[in-house]
Amino acid sequence: MSRRTLLKGLQLLLPAILAALVLGGFLLSRGEQASEAAREAPVRSPVRVAVENGLTMLTVDDAAQARSGIQLQALDAIQPTTGTTVYGTVIDLQPLVDLMSRYAASAADLESAKAAAEAARAELERTQALYADVQNASLKTLQAARSANAAATAKVKSLQANMSGIVASAQQQYGAIVSSWALSTASPELAHFLERREVLLRIVFPGGQTGAAPAMLKATGDNITPFDARLVSAAPQVDPGIQGQAYFYRAAAPLATGARISARAPATAAAKAGVLIPASAIVWYGGQPWAFVQTGKDQFQRRAVDPRFPQDGDFFAIEGFKPGDSVVVRGAQLLLSEESRAQAGSQPENE
Incomplete structure (x- = not known):
C-alpha cells in the first residue's frame, strides 16, 4: 500500500474518530454528574x-x-x-421566739399599767369625795387626779392594743395553733422545738389537693432515715416558689433549720x-x-x-x-x- 493511499484512508476515518471521542467525553461527563448528584442528595430519614x-x-x-x-x-x-410526693422545709422559729418575748414583755407592762390605773382610779375617787365634802381638796388636786387616771387608762389601752397586734402578727405567720404555743403561758409545746427535740415543717401540697391534709406523712431528708411527720395545722403562708396549700407538721428528726424534705402522702379512698x-x-x-x-x-x-x-x-x-x-x-x-x-x-x- 502506498503512502498516499494510507493518508487518504486516515482522512476518511478522522471524522468518525472525532465523533467517538466527543461521544465518550459526553458520556463520561454525564456519569460524573450523576455520581455527584447522588452524593449530594439528602439522606432520607427513616x-x-x-x-x-x-x-x-x-x-x-x-x-x-x-x-x-x-x-x-x-x-x-x-x-x-401511694399519693403524691410533696415537699417542704424546716422553718426558722426565731421570729416566733421574738414575738413570744415581745408578748411577754408587753404582758408584764400591762399588768403594771393595770395596777397603776387602779391606783389612779382609787385616788381620783378619794379626791372627788374630798372635793365634794365642802372642798376639803382643791380643784387643782382634783384635776391632777383626773389627768393621772386618764393617762393610766390610756396606757392600759395602748398596751392591750400592742398585745393584740402581736397576737395578730403571730397568727398571720404561724396560724392559731402554733402561735398559741408561744403566746400562752400554760402551753409547754414550744419547749420541744426550742430544745431541738422536734422540728416544725412547712409542707406544701399541690394546687389540686382536695380534702383534709393527711394526719401522718412518711418523710425523708438528706442523709437521714425516713421519719414520721404529724399534722399540726394549716399554714397561713407559703413559700412563693412552691404554689399550693401549706400545712405545719412536727417531727422528731435531726434536721437543721432551712433543710428541705420530701414526703409521700398516702392515697385516699377517693x-x-x-x-x-x-x-x-x-x-x-x-x-x-x-x-x-x-x-x-x-x-x-x-x-x-x-x-x-x-x-x-x-x-x-x-x-x-x-x-x-x-x-x-x-x-x-x-x-x-x-x-x-x-x-x-x-x-x-x-x-
Missing part, C-alpha cells in the same frame, strides 16, 4: 415527625424499628398505693385508678419524663408523664394514658434520638 394536638407523632419504618430493638408493653389499670408507667419506658427530655405510646403499626406518640406520682422509679399516671395502651419499654431512648435527628434534618440550612 423517621418522620409531626405534631398533632400538641403531641409529637413519629412514623418509623420497619427497618428503623428493628434497628432500635423496639419492645412494647401493655398498660394495666391499677389503684394507687383516689382515681390509673396506670403504672414502667421505669424502662421513661425518657427524659427538657427536665420532664415522657413515654412513647404506639398508636399504629409504624406510629408512635411521645406523651408527657406527670412527675408528681413516682413509685420506685415507675410513675403512676391518671391522665394521658389508659389501660391497654402499648408503651415502648425497650428502644425508647433510641426513638427519642431518631426524633431529634429527624427534626434536625428537617431544619433548612443557613445560606
